[in-house]
Amino acid sequence: MRQDTSRWTPVTTExxxxxxxxxxxxxAAVRIHTDPSTTRYNRKPPTMEKAEELLEFFLGHxxxxxxxxxxxxxxxxxxxVIGFTGLHRAVVAGREVLNLYYRYDPSVWRRxxxxxxxxxxxxxxxxxxxxxxxxxxxxxxxxxxxxTARAAGLQRRSSLDRQIGRxxxxxxxxxxxxxxxxxxxx
Numbered sequence: 503m504r505q506d507t508s509r510w511t512p513v514t515t516e517x518x519x520x521x522x523x524x525x526x527x528x529x530a531a532v533r534i535h536t537d538p539s540t541t542r543y544n545r546k547p548p549t550m551e552k553a554e555e556l557l558e559f560f561l562g563h564x565x566x567x568x569x570x571x572x573x574x575x576x577x578x579x580x581x582x583v584i585g586f587t588g589l590h591r592a593v594v595a596g597r598e599v600l601n602l603y604y605r606y607d608p609s610v611w612r613r614x615x616x617x618x619x620x621x622x623x624x625x626x627x628x629x630x631x632x633x634x635x636x637x638x639x640x641x642x643x644x645x646x647x648x649x650t651a652r653a654a655g656l657q658r659r660s661s662l663d664r665q666i667g668r669x670x671x672x673x674x675x676x677x678x679x680x681x682x683x684x685x686x687x688x
Contacts, residue, residue, distance in 0.1 A: 509630055510569040515622050518615060519580045520572035520587065523560045527573045530583035531557040539608040543641035545669060563590045569630075571603050574619050576610075584610045587619035589627045594637055594673070595662055600627045602638040604650055611646075620654035624676060635677035637662075642670040 512521040523531075534540055535553035546552075563570040571588035575581065585606030592601040602623055604616045620638075627636050638656055640647040652658075656674035664671045 510626065511572060513572070513622060513626065514577060515618050517577055518618055518622075519575045519577050520619060520622060521575075522564055523557070523571060523573045523586070525561065527583055528554070528557060530573065531560075531586070534583075534585060534605055534607050537608060540605055543644045543647075543669075545666065560586070560590075567591060572619070572623075574606070574615070585615065585619070587616070588623045589636065591634075592637075594639075597678075598634055599637040599675075600631060600634045602627075602636055602651070602654065602656070604647075616646075616650045617653040620650055624654045624656070628677065632677070635675050635679075637676075637678070638674045639671050640674070642672045648672070648674075 510522075512519060514520070532550055532553040535556055536548040536550060538548070541548040560571045567590070569588070570590050571586050573583045574585040574587055575583055585604070587602075587604040587606075589600040589602055592599055594601075602620060604620050604623075606616055624636050627634070636656065637659075638647075638651040638654070640651060642648075651674035654676075656676045659673045659675040659678055662673035662675070
């Protein structure tokens with residue numbers, strides 16, 4: 503069911519403006535998603551084509567669902583995109599989830615922006631789509647991303663972890679049903 507977009511954007515936090523991604527965010531999306539620092543833990547090297555595909559995916563999700571990943575700016579400089587964060591529908595282990603995403607320009611790292619944006623995304627997801635668990639998948643080597651997932655209120659769910667070659671994707675969730683088979687115990 504398509505969500506009411508007005509409940510998802512624009513959103514402000516103490517320091518950030520979170521708004522719907524637009525076509526005009528192309529250069530920011532390419533800049534951030536091809537930066538070797540931000541893609542260090544990706545299995546494949548970043549390319550301009552992949553960054554453009556990501557932007558198209560982000561835009562398509564907004565059009566289909568009425569919510570998705572936000573373009574992030576500092577409130578004092580709303581015209582400059584410094585990152586992307588938010589939620590999109592996905593399926594993990596056969597269950598529909600809200601995938602939590604955060605990627606920021608290295609020039610703003612270590613300011614707590616990823617945590618601030620991720621917390622608002624999780625809060626908004628739990629408020630507007632409480633039936634769906636929130637999930638973040640990160641490389642086990644990406645300690646900053648692990649820290650952000652935990653700071654956003656997600657807990658490690660090692661039963662979902664996946665080994666892909668030498669890499670391990672580890673999972674953090676909020677609202678994931680308990681029990682060994684993924685169902686809530688009775």
